[in-house]
Every structure is written in structure tokens, then in C-alpha cells.
Amino acid sequence: MARIKIDKNSSRKEVIVSKAAGLFRERGFKAASMRDLAESVGVEAASLYNHIKSKTELLHEICFGVANRFMHKMDEVESSSIPAIEKVEELIRFHIDEMINHYEEVYVSDREWKHLSDPYLSNFQTQRRMYRKRFAAIIEAGIRNKEIKNIDAPTAVLILLHAIGGIESWHRSTQKINASNLTDNMITILVGGLELK
Amino acid sequence: MARIKIDKNSSRKEVIVSKAAGLFRERGFKAASMRDLAESVGVEAASLYNHIKSKTELLHEICFGVANRFMHKMDEVESSSIPAIEKVEELIRFHIDEMINHYEEVYVSDREWKHLSDPYLSNFQTQRRMYRKRFAAIIEAGIRNKEIKNIDAPTAVLILLHAIGGIESWHRSTQKINASNLTDNMITILVGGLELK
DNA sequence: ATAATATACTAACGGGTGTTAGCAAATAAT
DNA sequence: ATTATTTGCTAACACCCGTTAGTATATTAT
Numbered sequence: 442m443a444r445i446k447i448d449k450n451s452s453r454k455e456v457i458v459s460k461a462a463g464l465f466r467e468r469g470f471k472a473a474s475m476r477d478l479a480e481s482v483g484v485e486a487a488s489l490y491n492h493i494k495s496k497t498e499l500l501h502e503i504c505f506g507v508a509n510r511f512m513h514k515m516d517e518v519e520s521s522s523i524p525a526i527e528k529v530e531e532l533i534r535f536h537i538d539e540m541i542n543h544y545e546e547v548y549v550s551d552r553e554w555k556h557l558s559d560p561y562l563s564n565f566q567t568q569r570r571m572y573r574k575r576f577a578a579i580i581e582a583g584i585r586n587k588e589i590k591n592i593d594a595p596t597a598v599l600i601l602l603h604a605i606g607g608i609e610s611w612h613r614s615t616q617k618i619n620a621s622n623l624t625d626n627m628i629t630i631l632v633g634g635l636e637l638k
Numbered sequence: 639m640a641r642i643k644i645d646k647n648s649s650r651k652e653v654i655v656s657k658a659a660g661l662f663r664e665r666g667f668k669a670a671s672m673r674d675l676a677e678s679v680g681v682e683a684a685s686l687y688n689h690i691k692s693k694t695e696l697l698h699e700i701c702f703g704v705a706n707r708f709m710h711k712m713d714e715v716e717s718s719s720i721p722a723i724e725k726v727e728e729l730i731r732f733h734i735d736e737m738i739n740h741y742e743e744v745y746v747s748d749r750e751w752k753h754l755s756d757p758y759l760s761n762f763q764t765q766r767r768m769y770r771k772r773f774a775a776i777i778e779a780g781i782r783n784k785e786i787k788n789i790d791a792p793t794a795v796l797i798l799l800h801a802i803g804g805i806e807s808w809h810r811s812t813q814k815i816n817a818s819n820l821t822d823n824m825i826t827i828l829v830g831g832l833e834l835k
Numbered sequence: 836a837t838a839a840t841a842t843a844c845t846a847a848c849g850g851g852t853g854t855t856a857g858c859a860a861a862t863a864a865t
Numbered sequence: 866a867t868t869a870t871t872t873g874c875t876a877a878c879a880c881c882c883g884t885t886a887g888t889a890t891a892t893t894a895t
Contacts, residue, residue, distance in 0.1 A: 471668035599804040607800030626793040634831025
């Protein structure tokens with residue numbers, strides 16, 4: 442009888458969520474079936490329901506797990522007393538880091554949150570909107586302090602966040618430059634584009 | 639008997655493709671059903687098949703329509719004799735313009751091409767890879783001419799293209815700045831990030 | 836007016852979906 | 866060793882999917 446293998450620090454549910462993230466990333470939430478997931482976990486589809494409530498719950502777990510990490514970082518950065526441009530850089534570095542090290546989850550959270558259902562959906566959207574507002578506020582502070590070019594802050598945020606999403610392509614490319622080189626290049630372009638010199 | 643309404647310059651098939659783009663953008667290719675599409679066109683699902691071969695064909699039409707426009711523009715820009723940094727700016731402007739004026743199609747082509755099936759899938763991927771290579775080559779030329787910072791060109795391309803994808807968020811936001819302001823801001827940040835001053 | 840074509844309809848198909856019920860086996864607790 | 870709990874299995878459900886066959890009704894061409 443097949444059994445889901447676990448290591449000491451992760452429950453069976455966590456194993457399933459992790460495998461689900463990989464599958465949702467690869468095929469999209471709708472196209473990835475519970476039977477696919479079961480196979481990738483090494484068990485029959487029905488058995489998954491001993492550990493999870495529904496397919497959607499898997500998406501909740503993934504999306505809010507990611508969202509919480511970003512919110513946490515935002516709290517930390519916001520309350521630190523460094524120049525605005527450095528706050529921006531630290532946030533960008535965190536985004537890049539997350540995208541590199543928790544690729545599947547972050548990607549899914551970014552692209553598949555539409556398939557959440559209420560009340561989770563509106564909850565997620567609100568959190569996302571809040572995050573961007575706070576990010577924009579930092580940029581606006583930087584503009585007032587003449588650290589950052591006089592640009593539309595929400596537009597800047599939107600560019601930054603989506604640009605970082607581009608790491609997806611890096612992940613799949615065959616000739617990758619290494620992660621720290623990638624980070625440096627991104628910082629150069631993005632922070633360089635904002636900075637008022 | 640319901641009938642698909644057409645204006646002089648668009649066939650019934652084109653009406654369907656256009657509605658499909660809207661639906662695919664909104665819900666994703668897999669989640670949008672032919673019955674949904676039929677309703678949005680104002681007809682029964684089966685009737686669609688008098689005009690199209692399959693659901694996938696709709697995705698072909700959308701993806702390759704977009705891809706061809708970009709390839710065309712690349713041909714034009716490549717063969718013009720202006721500085722590299724200006725070529726980059728022109729391409730960026732074209733991307734922004736396309737994203738603003740053909741939102742649904744471009745968005746779908748960007749995010750849903752995974753659901754194409756071979757031989758279209760590999761065809762599309764190849765075209766995409768080619769496009770990026772040519773874009774990177776322009777940037778590399780700019781680096782050699784000291785117009786552009788010494789950065790990894792493929793990384794720069796990846797950032798640019800994804801950053802422009804961010805216009806998606808602009809489209810959906812309630813408080814939009816106007817399109818030409820948006821373009822100027824994006825150019826400032828992106829071209830400013832590349833330029834060697 | 837008649838014939839030919841284009842378009843839409845109803846009904847149904849085979850197949851895939853998420854999920855549940857009921858039972859068996861493995862593990863943990865007593 | 867016995868009991869309780871966790872985990873997995875088979876079988877099946879109701880539902881939605883893309884698509885086709887066959888037929889009726891508009892539109893266009895003769």
C-alpha cells in the first residue's frame with residue numbers, strides 16, 4: 442500500500458501542497474487535475490482528501506503563504522529607518538530572492554490567484570492592493586526627498602513587480618547566468634531607472 | 639433565430655475570435671468554456687462550429703496574430719539606421735501601444751500560449767525565442783557603442799518584456815493615469831535604467 | 836420563384852472533472 | 866495484545882467539457 446513519504450519537518454499535507462504548486466505552475470490551476478496530482482504524490486486521487494478539503498484549498502494555502510511572507514517583509518522594511526531608495530532596493534532583492542527560492546509557489550500565487558473563490562478571492566485582492574499602496578508610498582517618499590525621479594509611483598510599482606516576474610523565463614532558460622549575477626543586473630536596471638542622480 | 643452581428647470589416651469568425659480573446663483573458667483558456675463563449679456571442683455553442691474548427695484554433699489565431707505583429711515591427715526596427723538605444727525605445731513604445739490597444743489578445747498570447755498544442759506550440763516557442771534573441775542583439779550592439787550600460791542583455795530583455803506586461807494591472811485599475819502619461823513614465827524608468835549617461 | 840449556400844438549432848456522444856461513501860490496511864495509543 | 870486512529874483503496878456519483886450529427890431556417894445567387 443503506497444504511502445506519502447514525509448520528512449521530519451513537513452506533514453503529508455505540506456507535501457501535497459508543495460507538489461500541487463509544481464503542477465499548478467506547470468499546467469495552470471484549471472488544467473492540473475487531482476488525478477495528476479495524486480500520481481505525482483504517488484497515491485490514488487481519493488486518498489488526497491484524507492489530508493485536504495478541496496482543490497481550491499490547495500490554492501489558498503499557496504497564495505496566502507506567499508502573500509504573508511511579502512506582507513511580513515513589508516512590515517519590516519517600512520519600519521526600518523533607511524533612505525527610501527534603499528527600502529525599494531531591499532524589497533526588490535526580497536522579491537527576486539523569493540522568486541528564485543520559492544519559484545513554484547510565488548509563480549502560482551502571481552498567475553493563478555484568479556481561480557480563488559470568495560471570500561478568499563476578495564481577501565487576496567485586498568491584500569495585494571494594500572501591498573502595492575504601501576510600496577508606492579515608499580516611492581513617493583523617495584520622490585519628495587529627491588532620491589527618486591519624479592515619476593508616477595503606482596506605475597513604478599507595477600513595473601517593478603512585473604519585471605521581477607520575468608525571472609520565470611530565467612528559471613526555464615537553458616543558459617542561465619547565476620542567481621547573484623541575475624540579481625545584480627536587475628537591481629542595476631530597475632534601481633538605476635528610478636534613481637535621481 | 640439569433641444571428642451573429644457583423645460590421646462590414648469583420649467576418650463572423652473574427653467576431654468570435656475577438657470575444658474569445660476577452661473571455662480567455664478574463665478566465666483563462668481552460669476555464670473559459672465554449673458554452674460561455676457562445677453566450678457572449680449570442681448564439682448556441684454548437685453554432686460556433688460553423689465558423690471555427692476547434693477551441694484551440696481560437697488560441698492559435700490570437701497567439702499568432704499577436705506574434706506576427708511583433709515580428710513585423712522587429713523587422714522594421716532592425717533595418718532602420720538609428721542608434722541602438724532609440725531602437726530599444728521604439729520597440730518598447732510599440733509593446734506599450736500594443737498592450738494598450740490590443741489588450742485582450744496580447745495578454746492572452748502572453749499568458750495562455752502554454753495551452754497551444756503541437757506543432758503550433760513549438761512553433762510559437764521558437765518564434766518567441768527568436769524575437770528575444772534579436773532584441774538582445776540590439777541591446778548588445780548598444781553596449782558596444784557605449785549607449786547602454788554594461789549589463790546582461792538577455793536579462794534586460796526579460797525585464798523589459800515583463801515590465802510592459804504590467805500594463806495589465808493598469809488596465810484593471812480604477813484610477814488610471816492616461817495612456818500617454820503611462821507610456822512616458824514607463825519609458826523614463828525602463829530606458830533610464832538602461833542608458834549609460 | 837427556385838435552387839444553393841450559409842448559418843443556427845436541438846439533442847446527444849464519450850470522456851474528464853472534483854468529490855464522496857464504504858471498506859481495508861497500516862500505524863499509534865492503551 | 867487490543868483498540869483507536871490515521872491513511873489508502875476501489876467504485877461510483879453528478880456534473881461539465883468539446884464536439885458531432887442531423888435538421889430547420891434564414892440569406893444569397895440564379
